[in-house]
Amino acid sequence: MWYHRLSHLQSRLQDLLKGGVIYPALPQPNFKSLLPLAVHWHHTVSKSLTCAWQQHEDHFELKYADTVMRFDYVWLRDHCRSASCYNSKTHQRSLDTASVDLCIKPKNIRLDETTLFFTWPDGHVTKYDLNWLVKNSYEGQKQKVIQPRILWNAEIYQQAQVPYVDCQSFLETNEGLKKFLQNFLLYGIAFVENVPPTQEHTEKLAERISLIRETIYGRMWYFTSDFSRGDTAYTKLALDRHTDTTYFQEPCGIQVFHCLKHEGTGGRTLLVDGFYAAEQVLQKAPEEFELLSKVPLKHEYIEDVGECHNHMIGVGPVLNIYPWNKELYLIRYNNYDRAVINTVPYDVVHRWYTAHRTLTIELRRPENEFWVKLKPGRVLFIDNWRVLHGRECFTGYRQLCGCYLTRDDVLNTARLLGLQA
Numbered sequence: 212m213w214y215h216r217l218s219h220l221q222s223r224l225q226d227l228l229k230g231g232v233i234y235p236a237l238p239q240p241n242f243k244s245l246l247p248l249a250v251h252w253h254h255t256v257s258k259s260l261t262c263a264w265q266q267h268e269d270h271f272e273l274k275y276a277d278t279v280m281r282f283d284y285v286w287l288r289d290h291c292r293s294a295s296c297y298n299s300k301t302h303q304r305s306l307d308t309a310s311v312d313l314c315i316k317p318k319n320i321r322l323d324e325t326t327l328f329f330t331w332p333d334g335h336v337t338k339y340d341l342n343w344l345v346k347n348s349y350e351g352q353k354q355k356v357i358q359p360r361i362l363w364n365a366e367i368y369q370q371a372q373v374p375y376v377d378c379q380s381f382l383e384t385n386e387g388l389k390k391f392l393q394n395f396l397l398y399g400i401a402f403v404e405n406v407p408p409t410q411e412h413t414e415k416l417a418e419r420i421s422l423i424r425e426t427i428y429g430r431m432w433y434f435t436s437d438f439s440r441g442d443t444a445y446t447k448l449a450l451d452r453h454t455d456t457t458y459f460q461e462p463c464g465i466q467v468f469h470c471l472k473h474e475g476t477g478g479r480t481l482l483v484d485g486f487y488a489a490e491q492v493l494q495k496a497p498e499e500f501e502l503l504s505k506v507p508l509k510h511e512y513i514e515d516v517g518e519c520h521n522h523m524i525g526v527g528p529v530l531n532i533y534p535w536n537k538e539l540y541l542i543r544y545n546n547y548d549r550a551v552i553n554t555v556p557y558d559v560v561h562r563w564y565t566a567h568r569t570l571t572i573e574l575r576r577p578e579n580e581f582w583v584k585l586k587p588g589r590v591l592f593i594d595n596w597r598v599l600h601g602r603e604c605f606t607g608y609r610q611l612c613g614c615y616l617t618r619d620d621v622l623n624t625a626r627l628l629g630l631q632a
């Protein structure tokens with residue numbers, strides 16, 4: 212059953228990925244059943260754009276600005292922006308949606324050059340600006356990517372010569388902050404230079420763009436290979452590429468690393484763009500991409516060391532995509548912390564392992580690995596929903612400090628600076 216549904220979804224996915232204008236697979240209106248409702252196009256010519264509309268039994272159809280849009284009547288009533296339905300100061304809905312008749316239809320429709328007027332059965336009038344409708348319709352919306360990104364492998368990232376932002380300009384100017392955030396949003400990693408190598412300065416940097424997300428590891432964390440916690444991060448061992456806190460229901464959005472000291476060898480940081488690798492899987496084996504985005508997995512953190520007693524569980528697929536445009540927004544990849552798989556039957560398990568292998572092969576291609584040696588003064592911000600990190604084994608004394616940030620608040624800062632996020 213599930214198998215069939217998956218292959219159906221897969222062909223749908225391929226359709227969606229072809230790009231261009233995609234219409235939902237709605238049944239074609241049956242014109243006979245629409246009688247006595249007169250179905251014909253009503254035309255209006257505005258200054259430059261032609262507009263036409265048609266009232267159907269179960270939806271309203273509008274052609275404007277080269278877009279054919281279909282609107283549900285309840286949706287139209289629900290999105291009334293009149294003063295009694297919507298508070299434009301707070302941008303909040305006042306209308307009680309549950310009070311709308313689910314079979315509602317307009318009593319009268321009128322159109323002028325810029326605006327559509329609906330009169331509802333109770334006499335209430337809703338005005339829709341045509342451009343607002345284009346911007347907010349499903350058809351106008353779903354082709355837009357939420358987050359523009361540049362997917363990278365080592366060569367692409369190095370050739371882009373992304374400039375590091377200076378600490379002072381980051382802290383004291385909006386241009387510096389904006390430049391930093393723009394790079395961070397595009398590549399999923401960004402560096403700040405000339406930071407005094409202390410935990411306090413690292414914290415100041417973090418607070419400039421977001422709220423620090425306090426977790427079981429604390430607010431700001433500071434660690435050496437002292438085995439103080441029950442996790443291999445607190446050793447000198449190499450760590451393969453992974454994302455952190457996969458065992459949270461919402462994995463931490465951003466990770467900040469500042470190496471305050473290292474007297475020894477090795478310990479380079481590995482960065483891999485998980486979205487680049489996922490894109491390769493999508494190109495080469497779309498059904499495997501689909502499976503990785505559908506099969507829910509558990510990740511788990513069990514700790515019982517000293518005073519630290521924790522048991523965390525997070526559930527979700529490896530690849531998390533927006534259902535309406537298939538845009539990837541979160542990768543959960545940590546083979547160390549992946550828990551027992553008991554959420555899928557054996558045949559799907561096998562196909563999942565195959566898909567996971569394909570993704571792993573992409574993630575491990577040497578050309579996708581970007582290695583950096585973190586050093587005092589250079590702070591690295593990693594999008595933990597996109598870019599995997601790892602580390603080479605090391606010798607000697609190494610101190611790393613940093614923190615996690617809440618993703619919403621980083622995006623909030625970016626939007627306030629005028630960036631698309």
Ligand SMILES: C[N+](C)(C)CCCC[C@H](N)C(=O)O
Pocket residue numbers: 428432434442443444453454455456457545547548
């Ligand atoms: C040391 N630091 C606090 C950064 C994180 C340690 C978390 C390590 C864990 N295995 C994970 O991947 O989530």
Ligand SMILES: O=C(O)CCC(=O)C(=O)O
Pocket residue numbers: 444450455480600601602611
């Ligand atoms: O030691 C490092 O460079 C990073 C270790 C790690 O993966 C982590 O702390 O999340």
Ligand SMILES: [Fe+2]
Pocket residue numbers: 444453454455600
């Ligand atoms: Fe980590």
